[in-house]
Amino acid sequence: MTLNKIAYSAFIAFMASLFTMVSVNALSSGERDEAADDELDAITLDELAEHDGAESCWKAIHGRVYDVTDYIPDHPTDEEIMLEWCGREATEGWDNKRPGVPHSPRADGMLEEYLVGRLVDEEGEPFESEAATEPSDTVSQDTDTDEARLSPVDDERLHRALLGLPLDGRYRGVFSDGGEMQVNVQFDLRDGRLSNVSYRHLAYRGVDYLALEEGDELYPVMVQHQQITERLEGEPVTRVFALYEPERMVDDIDGYSGATLRGNKVISAIRDALNRGVYSWP
Ligand code: HEM
The missing domain is CATH 3.10.120.10 (Cytochrome b5-like heme/steroid binding domain)
Known part of the structure; x- marks a missing residue:
């Protein structure tokens, strides 16, 4: 019986202190919100x-x-x-x-x-x-309007929901179109952040972009794709959605390169990789 009483008193004391902690917290956070x-x-x-x-x-x-x-x-x-x-x-x-x-x-x-x-x-x-x-x-x-703030490219919550919080590991994925594989990308995820992003393949209309040399007409497009990989390095995986507006990721989008740079193909390849699941555990 005495033991029961002790346990009961301890329980009451615990609840009382919990209640005090909760109220102090509520009060102080209330004060902070209202701080003029x-x-x-x-x-x-x-x-x-x-x-x-x-x-x-x-x-x-x-x-x-x-x-x-x-x-x-x-x-x-x-x-x-x-x-x-x-x-x-x-x-x-x-x-x-x-x-x-x-x-x-x-x-x-x-x-x-x-x-x-x-x-x-x-x-x-x-x-x-x-x-x-x-x-x-x-x-x-x-x-300042809700419409602008919740633009799909900026809405972090939407991005997390779309990606379904993938596991850490090494990923590989592709974007194919018109019977041709155009982008094959590999990257690692650690704590939800991208690293070692690289292209295993980058081609369009039979041109192998990874084999292009400086001076080639299409070389700047390859450089922009490389900038994408550099700028995704260390970023949360949700950052890939910024590629819907590639000018946020790469330099010098002029009329010519803006028309050929396909940030959304890279998004597709990365999402393909995430859908496939972890390729290996580096
Ligand atoms: C005033 C100097 C700052 C600059 C120039 C700056 C710049 C940036 C840039 C470039 C990004 C990533 C790109 C993007 O989302 O489009 C970003 C994202 C972010 N920054 Fe800052 N930042 C600043 C200060 C801060 C501070 C003081 C905080 C919080 C205490 C903060 C919190 C965040 C968060 C949470 C994100 C993720 C995207 C978002 O929620 O908007 N930043 N910031």
Whole structure:
């Protein structure tokens, strides 16, 4: 009986502390959501500028300052892209991760965790950046609408659903059309990220692109396909969907090469590989 009583008291004490923890948490996260700008620490441009590197990286975005030091290794690009904006007003970079393409609502939601204050000018007044007040040439006026934010090329949730979270391993897949194998791609997946992306075959209308030499008329198209593999390196597998807009992945899309570059064939080959399943376990 006594044992039962002890167990019962322990259970009640546990539930009470759990309840307290949950309520404190709810309260504090509620407070954070509602935090008005003037309750946040005022941070000047000079103070911001002291945190301009990988050891401490603060960024001002839409009037608020974020300490994103810990997030840098997790950001889905090379570190340089993140580091370039440390210690400064970074709204322009935030709203244009690619020209005219803002970060996703999911990324917006992540910022809160890194909030450290609000940006003020020398008089202590809220600092208004040009990027935040004047729409830049490259940013479409519509980028704030749900329609623009949920463009299929940017919708990370849609991408994950389409790919069905594949296993890690080595993959091979092809794109064939008109009786001809055009793309045969091989890559490794580790923690959902691509590596060692390479073409085992790349051809169109009987031309073997991998055998082309500098100076050949079609050589630039092969270079662009190589850029695709380089730029997918280390990226989450969902990044392949950006290839529906190849200008987001490769340099110098001019009239000629834009017409011949087929990012969507590479997407097809990669999705074929994922459908086939793991080819080997490297
Ligand atoms: C201001 C400087 C920044 C620049 C220039 C930048 C640039 C980029 C680029 C180039 C991509 C990948 C390409 C793409 O999705 O089209 C990307 C994706 C992403 N970035 Fe950033 N980034 C910046 C800051 C941040 C910060 C501070 C966070 C979060 C704390 C963040 C979170 C993300 C996330 C979650 C993605 C995945 C795609 C998305 O959700 O939009 N980025 N960023």
